[in-house]
Amino acid sequence: MKKYLLTLLLSLTVAGSAFAGELESVKGSTQGRTNHQFLYEDGCKSCHQGSGKATANDAACVECHGDINSIEIDENNLTYSEANPHKSFHYNQGASCLACHGEHEKKAPVCAECHRTWFEEM
Amino acid sequence: MFNRRNFLKLGAGAAVGSAAAIMPGTVLASECGKISWDESADVIVLGSGFAGLSAALHAKRQGLGSVVVLEKMQVIGGNSAINGGWLAVPRNPIQLSQGVTDDSPAELVNDQVVAGRGMANKAILEKIADRAMDVYDLCISSGVVFRKDFNIQVGGQNKPRAIRVKHGTGGDITSKLYEAGVAEGIDYRLQHYIEDFIMDNGEIIGLKVRQNYRFPDITTGKTIFIKANKAVIIATGGFARNMELRNAVDPSLDPTLDCTNALGATGEVTLTAMAHGALPVHMNMIQTGHWGSPDEGGFGWSVALLSISWHEGIAVSVLNGKRFMDERADRKTCSDAIMKNRYKDNSPAYPIVFFNHDDHISDDRVVRSLRDKMAWKVDSLEQMAEQFNVPLADLKKTVAEHNKNVITRTDPDFNRKMDTAVELKAPFVVSRVWPKVHYCMGGLKTDVGCRVVDGRSMKPIKKMYAVGEVTGGIHGVTRLSSTSCLECIASGMIVAETIKSEVKG
Numbered sequence: 001m002k003k004y005l006l007t008l009l010l011s012l013t014v015a016g017s018a019f020a021g022e023l024e025s026v027k028g029s030t031q032g033r034t035n036h037q038f039l040y041e042d043g044c045k046s047c048h049q050g051s052g053k054a055t056a057n058d059a060a061c062v063e064c065h066g067d068i069n070s071i072e073i074d075e076n077n078l079t080y081s082e083a084n085p086h087k088s089f090h091y092n093q094g095a096s097c098l099a100c101h102g103e104h105e106k107k108a109p110v111c112a113e114c115h116r117t118w119f120e121e122m
Numbered sequence: 123m124f125n126r127r128n129f130l131k132l133g134a135g136a137a138v139g140s141a142a143a144i145m146p147g148t149v150l151a152s153e154c155g156k157i158s159w160d161e162s163a164d165v166i167v168l169g170s171g172f173a174g175l176s177a178a179l180h181a182k183r184q185g186l187g188s189v190v191v192l193e194k195m196q197v198i199g200g201n202s203a204i205n206g207g208w209l210a211v212p213r214n215p216i217q218l219s220q221g222v223t224d225d226s227p228a229e230l231v232n233d234q235v236v237a238g239r240g241m242a243n244k245a246i247l248e249k250i251a252d253r254a255m256d257v258y259d260l261c262i263s264s265g266v267v268f269r270k271d272f273n274i275q276v277g278g279q280n281k282p283r284a285i286r287v288k289h290g291t292g293g294d295i296t297s298k299l300y301e302a303g304v305a306e307g308i309d310y311r312l313q314h315y316i317e318d319f320i321m322d323n324g325e326i327i328g329l330k331v332r333q334n335y336r337f338p339d340i341t342t343g344k345t346i347f348i349k350a351n352k353a354v355i356i357a358t359g360g361f362a363r364n365m366e367l368r369n370a371v372d373p374s375l376d377p378t379l380d381c382t383n384a385l386g387a388t389g390e391v392t393l394t395a396m397a398h399g400a401l402p403v404h405m406n407m408i409q410t411g412h413w414g415s416p417d418e419g420g421f422g423w424s425v426a427l428l429s430i431s432w433h434e435g436i437a438v439s440v441l442n443g444k445r446f447m448d449e450r451a452d453r454k455t456c457s458d459a460i461m462k463n464r465y466k467d468n469s470p471a472y473p474i475v476f477f478n479h480d481d482h483i484s485d486d487r488v489v490r491s492l493r494d495k496m497a498w499k500v501d502s503l504e505q506m507a508e509q510f511n512v513p514l515a516d517l518k519k520t521v522a523e524h525n526k527n528v529i530t531r532t533d534p535d536f537n538r539k540m541d542t543a544v545e546l547k548a549p550f551v552v553s554r555v556w557p558k559v560h561y562c563m564g565g566l567k568t569d570v571g572c573r574v575v576d577g578r579s580m581k582p583i584k585k586m587y588a589v590g591e592v593t594g595g596i597h598g599v600t601r602l603s604s605t606s607c608l609e610c611i612a613s614g615m616i617v618a619e620t621i622k623s624e625v626k627g
Binding site: 054055057079082088089090091092093094095096098099110112113114115116117118 | 170195196197198199203204289291293294296297300301304310312313334336342343344384385417418419420421422493494495
């Protein structure tokens with residue numbers, strides 16, 4: 001039963017968004033991504049190394065998700081196949097996860113600064 | 123008594139004395155002994171565009187020791203990563219294969235000196251041009267791919283010598299130089315904002331840095347101190363995105379002008395260097411292009427689309443439906459004419475430019491512009507008038523007159539050269555234009571070895587170097603297309619050689 005529920009949850013999450021988990025309230029006024037619920041159970045330090053107030057960096061993302069080039073994106077959702085932000089002509093490996101992804105709030109990806117019609121806030 | 127004025131003068135001057143000691147954000151020379159350094163590196167490079175990446179790589183390859191690159195944004199590459207990927211290389215293999223055998227670095231410098239209108243630094247331009255083939259070779263060995271058989275003549279240059287990277291963006295180069303540097307042990311840090319330089323007796327000895335900074339909020343992150351053993355190389359680019367500074371040095375640049383640059387091109391390190399004595403030159407020389415579109419960010423597709431429109435179409439004011447300029451005139455003439463289009467409240471009345479859609483159905487310049495909604499296909503002048511709020515009768519009259527002029531190959535109104543003009547027939551491709559600020563020719567004065575010059579002594583500041591757009595006085599009044607990439611990468615080579623010679627000495 002438990003396994004079934006987990007599968008259901010994962011599939012809902014994936015179908016709900018092409019990019020990342022949806023935002024939900026996790027602690028007080030702080031929002032977080034639904035697929036990161038298990039991290040919030042362990043407190044802030046899973047991502048904010050050192051102290052809860054220190055800004056997080058990519059290390060926590062990469063630990064579970066892998067590095068930027070290895071995370072596949074569904075090319076059907078792209079304006080065209082080469083406009084792949086995980087294999088960007090502009091940055092390739094030189095982009096921080098945080099340039100495009102926000103954990104606690106919606107964020108427009110760095111690409112959208114110029115390519116205004118390609119990506120939505122996520 | 124210290125009033126505010128005296129206080130600032132002392133603080134920004136030699137950074138000595140008790141008044142400066144309490145200046146927020148300023149670290150004192152006399153206090154340097156007390157600084158507890160969080161870390162140190164032999165060479166610290168500020169900024170990660172073409173210039174910073176090249177300087178870091180060559181510092182490493184010259185055996186200067188540990189190299190750290192500090193980038194304030196969340197991506198590597200600065201404005202270079204979104205530039206057009208053009209590179210001027212006299213005597214490049216593609217040029218030679220095209221049968222152009224009479225080019226040379228000196229020919230390039232001559233073109234640049236003409237464009238600089240007496241304000242360029244010929245000695246530095248020569249030193250850079252002499253390294254053009256080294257820059258080309260570096261790109262090739264780093265895995266950069268250039269467009270096959272593509273080498274063309276671009277604005278203000280007397281020979282076809284501009285090659286272009288495969289994907290048409292400088293990111294093809296910055297990503298490769300970055301990956302080469304990672305493989306060779308260079309330490310790149312994102313989100314590191316330079317708060318101040320730590321000076322000791324006219325020498326830069328380290329940096330006060332905000333780590334985990336999130337642009338543009340300077341209260342984010344925490345302060346750390348990094349000691350620079352051998353050199354600090356400033357490669358932080360221009361300041362075209364700094365509206366207040368832009369307006370201070372050139373009030374003629376209208377605040378309605380957008381900018382082609384990455385958002386980080388705000389120039390605060392230029393100002394910090396100035397506060398420590400670095401001499402700024404040519405700060406008001408800021409290059410503007412008339413080919414921008416208000417309907418996309420950055421440099422965008424507009425320039426390429428307009429390369430059709432200026433020849434085969436017309437530019438029309440939305441205020442009265444009439445043409446208002448020679449569409450083929452130079453940047454400055456067109457910029458001035460375009461910016462006169464204003465509503466009563468002085469807000470921009472973006473002019474429209476259009477040409478025949480069916481003459482360019484599968485042209486990539488058109489396809490991508492329509493796809494990304496910075497241009498629109500309209501089926502009639504009626505639809506155009508409706509969509510862009512132009513008086514229809516005047517618009518129809520303008521097109522009819524233009525079509526007559528196409529037959530006679532004359533333009534009685536603006537004396538445009540009409541040899542490439544085409545009779546206008548719906549459907550049309552329409553885009554809007556408004557100039558964009560593009561490049562800062564001005565910045566920190568450097569010598570031929572990329573040493574930053576102190577304005578008070580006119581001598582180099584010890585261990586402080588600058589390369590790329592952050593420097594000033596190299597190009598003079600106008601920088602030519604495709605020469606910035608060359609300058610940045612070549613200067614990265616030159617600065618590493620300078621530091622090597624000084625460390626030895």
